[in-house]
Amino acid sequence: MPIGGVIFLTIFIAVFGTALIYLARLTGGMRKNNSAVKKEVYECGIPGQEKKDTKISVKFYLTAILFILFDIEIIFMYPWAITFKEFISKGQGAFVFVSMMIFIAIFIFGLFWEIKSKALEWD
């Protein structure tokens, strides 16, 4: 069963990576300088004004949700792609081809509607 190998490797890397970071912590040591300025997060030379509640464009959210929708559609093409040749050899090629083309037509309609409604514009 391949899943055993996957679990083994996952656990090994987790342990290995943690050990590596811990080792680097031991060899690197801590410097004496522990001023507040050093512990600030990076800023390009001016005093940092960090706030976590940064306002982020809603476009990232839109991109992510459109990604989910298209991803599901693409995933549904995989079982079709893997069985397409079998359906052709069984003589049902035309039916499966047309049904997939309808699905893809809906997909294309959605995509072009989004392009046209400027949902995918970035500025």
Next chain:
Amino acid sequence: MISDALLFWFLAFVTVGSGLAVVLFTNPIYSALSLVMTMVGVSALFVTLGAYFIAGVQLIVYAGAVMVLFVMVLMLFDLKQELMAFSRGQITGALKVISAGLFLGLIFGIITKRSNLSFVDKIPSPADINIDNSKELGTVLFARHIFGFEALGVLLLVIAVGTVALARSKGGTHAKH
């Protein structure tokens, strides 16, 4: 097979444990990351049942797409106030009591009605598990459930249109210009 049983118990422990962690963490980001772990665990359980393609879909769609959106949105906002609202307050307390009651009722129902439940009518034999059944899945999907498949396409289109109508910043009803 002792190794299969061990594997199942390990994966079940990971899945249920991370599922529990989703509820028990107060920080929503940790909750979301635990939910990712739950999805990955469920996917691994699918693999042990021989449903390789479904496992992959679980990984790609749930762990790789839906939860990315969740984590992304959670990271966009500073959730201090929501955190307070969800961990304290009378309404939250009532919600907690209600959900605990529902959960207890579920457990009670399972225990008392156990004899009537039969989730699995056929256990896959070990020989079936190593066969790639993605082709059978495709055959069933396109031979028998073709209408549902097309309806899914339309449904996804509707969702896309709705999302864009709600969230777009250009050309929509809330457009600046």
Next chain:
Amino acid sequence: MGKDLFEVVVNCVKLLAIFLFMVQAVPILVWLERRGSAFIQNRFGPNRVGPLGLMQLLADALKFLKKEDFAPEAAVRPLFYAAPVFALIPATLAYCAIPFSIPLSVEAFELFGQSWGPYIFKMQGYEMNVGIVFILGVSSLAAYTIMMAGWGSGSKFSLMGALRASAQIVSYELALGLSIVGVIMLYGTFNLTDMVMAQQGPLQFSAFGKVIQLGWLPNWGIFYQPLGFILFFAAAFAESNRLPFDLAEGEAELVAGFHVEYGGFKMLMFFIGEYGHMLIASGLVATFFLGGYGIPIWTVADVRAWLGTMFESPQTVDLMTMLIHLVSYLTKLAIFLWIFIQVRWTLPRFRYDQLMELGWKTMLPWALGNTIVTALVIYLVS
């Protein structure tokens, strides 16, 4: 993982060997990248430490070890420290699913007063029946690493970089997933080994009931799916955050993107993850479009017959066949890795809106068109 102790141990060692290969490939690739960029830009590059500057890698590793372990005050420590470790996992898991040579069969033998075997060892970490789906699924988990690092650092630069990177990765995952639908249709399988086997020998296909053969071309996927190849390769650049798609790092605007707060070994682990994604992309391109570990035009049986004239024992022939295919795979891998490096030092970076436009408005429609045309052609010629 195996039916007895020996097989389990060998499989575990194999997994560790692949992981170590990945980790070891990174310093060499870094050296190659620095020397290569110097060559391209008419500079010297690292050439002082050791022959050709090769010892620079060791010096760098030592320097990484001596770096202070540091986390900024605003960082969310559990996520900040977990992110580099998690950066390694998806890359390694996906890379282990790519086959790199033909299976090696070991005859039954005696050890510790017990008889073992016979065994067949697959030359890949583990064989997933749904290789492609598994690799796509696992590598889609890489987005979490970036978000954990970006949010965990508590810095605005990191958060911006993480957001950009994850939006870019999910956008190009669509084009990546769609561009291989044609490949799956062509071979009718998800299994990577079956795909490699389908690409053996000279170019040969049946159209309209006739079998057409071109003896001077290998039977590679790139000749059936040229557009799919271009789309997949371009999307793979974006997935591994390499130039011209490295908007996540964008030195000029975001300094280093999501890993701006990292240093020392934690930084190195992000590097291993990034180069791991390069290795996956190169391996997948080779497997889908360039015959994987296969030798051009020759089939595995041809190679075995040729070696059979040179060596006596079948065990040696088996081993040599395996090694020859391994060398073939590594050559293809090296060529694509070099293309990655060459492109990085040749092309300028996109602007973010151009990047998104390319992903959604250009590559996605072209990939859809490729799928439709492939389906149409497959349907019409058979």
